[in-house]
Amino acid sequence: MREIVTVQVGSYANFIGSHFWNFQDELLGLADNPESDDIFNNHNLDMNVLYRSGETHQGIPTYTPRLVSVDFQGLLGSVSSRGTLYNEAPASPGCVSTWTGGVTTHSSEPLKKNLFLESLHLEDEAVGNTSSDSWKNGSRSEIQDKDIVECLENGVQYWTDFSKVHYHPQSLYELSGLWMDIEDFNNYGFGRDVFSGGLRGEEINERLRFFIEECDHAQGIQFVVDDTGGFSGVAGEFLENIADEYANIPVLLYRVSPDTSIDPKSRKQTISRNLHDVVSFSRLSALCKLVVPVGLPSLSRSRTSSFLRVEDEKPYHTSAVYASAIHSISLPFRMEQLGPSAQSSYTCGAMSVNDLVQILAGQSRQNIISILDVSMPAPSFTGYPAQQSLLENLQPLTPDVAEDAEDFQAVESMTVHGVYRAGRQRASITEVKDAVQAAYDNAVTRPKFSHLSVARCPLPVPLPFPSIFGNLIGQHGELLDTPISGPASRGSLEVHSIPMAARLRSSNAILPFLENRLGNLRKFGIARGALGTELLRNWGFGKDELEDIGETLSKMFTTLNPYSEESSDSD
Known part of the structure; x- marks a missing residue:
């Protein structure tokens, strides 16, 4: 086995994770359904990973x-941190033997399940009901799918x-006893203290130890962190412990942020946000093998959303796009490994987390930061223009990326799955x-090295997926010539x-991202009389540590800068 353990830290990371696991659950259900498309019945993905x-x-x-x-x-929300399968009751306050006085219990009513969760509950009850007729005639049939979709579209509050x-x-672990509103849990220093407290x-x-120790051979940790506040500090301390205990297990870190286009209310908040971003990126990137910043200031106004209808103010919407990209780029980790002479008609290009790290971060540059691009939906292969458009349609989900950057030392890993050829038939491996080779042959610049993974299985769209598709997208994701009424x-x-189609690339196109953070x-934080010096000191960062952070960012910038010698001289 080559297991992966997934970690999700923070609310927005869990929004993304909720969609990600819905995709996996949908794949499992389709694979077990004999009426499903053959591509889902034989997707050649090892879900035990x-x-x-x-x-x-x-x-x-x-x-x-x-x-x-x-x-x-x-x-x-209405979901218990203990899950629903094991029916483990919480510890009773009355079991405290050192207290001899009376005990008063104050408890609030549990939140009511929405229509979607209620429908799942009824399904679970039906599985244990021996009477299939009672299931067919039960209340589940009264909950219509269209009502569920409408309920979610207008009422999602929690990722559960x-x-x-x-x-x-x-x-599911809840940070308890913080005695603060989540709005105040807004910087790296708070998060670091919370993890260490109690x-x-x-x-x-x-x-984490529970899951890793039962693995036969863990290939990596897929770590998703909400980077907009204190959760990045929690993640930093957590990653330090992971580095100490599991040094041989590579960590692939997705540093995710929701819509950041809303301007801070004051200059102090602007400075705090910028410094938190710098400190968080520097600390987290130093504790993993590969870091992927994810989250555009406005997803709806980006070219990524050409065929989508995303509402930036809804985490339910934006997280669905980011989760789709993470699902796609991680497919090679769970493709079934075949012998050197064996071939599959459903997948090719399987690799491990460590293989990806070696491709993107193990080159001469020793770069640990990667850009995530996505094409959603990917275009059909219907001739030269469409072949070329595969690369053109890949748009970054990483912020502050330079457009049309020429980098002859770039390396990348791409995953393409479920695409069509002429006649709206699924393309073969x-x-x-x-088609991808033809696109690269006709591209203005091509990477120094590229790895391609292909699967015929598309991204399944489960019922609780948001209504973000435009009317030029057909039932199976095909791009239409005329909009649907x-x-x-x-x-x-x-x-x-x-x-x-999704791609991770190591490229100097990330230089603006690094330059902005180094400048901030x-x-x-560092300049004489800087307004954020006292703020950083309150977070626990002294002058020497800030200079180390600046050196780290400067080194990352210089490594990727084609004019690195001139740049280092000017610094």
Whole structure:
């Protein structure tokens, strides 16, 4: 086995994770359904890479994500942190033997399940009901899919509101006893203190240890962190412990941010946000093998959303796009490994997390930061213009990336899956490889090295996926010549799957990203009389540590800068 353990730290990271696991659950369901498309029945993906098998105390088999999720207490909505499969009761306050006085319990009513979660609950009840007629005639039939879609589109508050996955009792960890609003949990220093306070760090580490120690051979840790506030500090301390305990397991870090286009209310908030961004990026990138910044200031106004209808103010919307890209780029990690002479008609290009790290961060540059691009949906292969448009349609989900950057030392890894050829037929593995090669042959610049992974299985669109598809997207994700009449936004009831292309690349196109953060550190944190010096000191960062952060960023910039000698002289 080559297992992956997934870690999600922070609310927005869990929004992304909720969509990601919905995709996996949908793939599992389609693979078991004999009426599904043959591509889903034979997707050649080893789901055991992401999932663990177990059983309840009653001997009932379970299949749950190998996941550790960390979030603020109270942000699980109507879902219990213990999950629903194992029925473990919480410890009773009355069991405290050192207290002899009376005990008064104050408890609030649990939140009511929305229509989607209620429908899942009824389905679970039906599975245990021996009477199929009672299931068919039960209340589940009264909950219509269109009502569920409408409920989610207008009412998602928590990431659990649209999660269709069962979680293990060790998976969901709530940060309790903070005595602060989540709006105040807004900087790296707070998060660092929270992880170290009490037993929180030890308890979170124990959750991870539970999943890693049962692995035969863990190929990596897929780590997603909400980088907009204190959760990045929590993640930094967590990653330090991971580096100490599991030095041989590579960490692939997705540093995610929701819509950041809203201007801060004051100059102090602007400085705080910029310095938090710098400190967080520097600290987190130093603790992983590869870091991928994800999150555009406005996803809806980017070229990524050419065929989408995303509402930036809804994390439910934006996280769906980012989760789709992460699903696509991580497909090679769970493609079934075949012998050197064996070939599959469904997948090719399998690799491990460490293989990806060696491709992108193990070159002569020793670069650890990568750009994530996506094409959603990916265009069909119908001739030279469309072949070329595959590369043109790949748009960055990483902020502050230079357009049309020429880098002859660039390296990249691309995944293409579920795409079409002429006649709206699924393209074969060979056809995709030939089309991608033709696109590179006709490109103005091409990378020094590229790795291609291909799967015929598209991205499945589960019921709780948001209505973000435009009316030029067909039922199976094909791009149409004329728009479909009706609402401008379409969802899972109209679009059932999507062809995708995603790419990770190491390129000097990331230089503006590094330059902006290095400039903010010097301006607000290091320069004589800088306005943010006292703020950083309160976060626990002294002058020497800030200079180390500046050196690290400067080295990363110089490594990728084609004029590095001139740049280092000028510094």
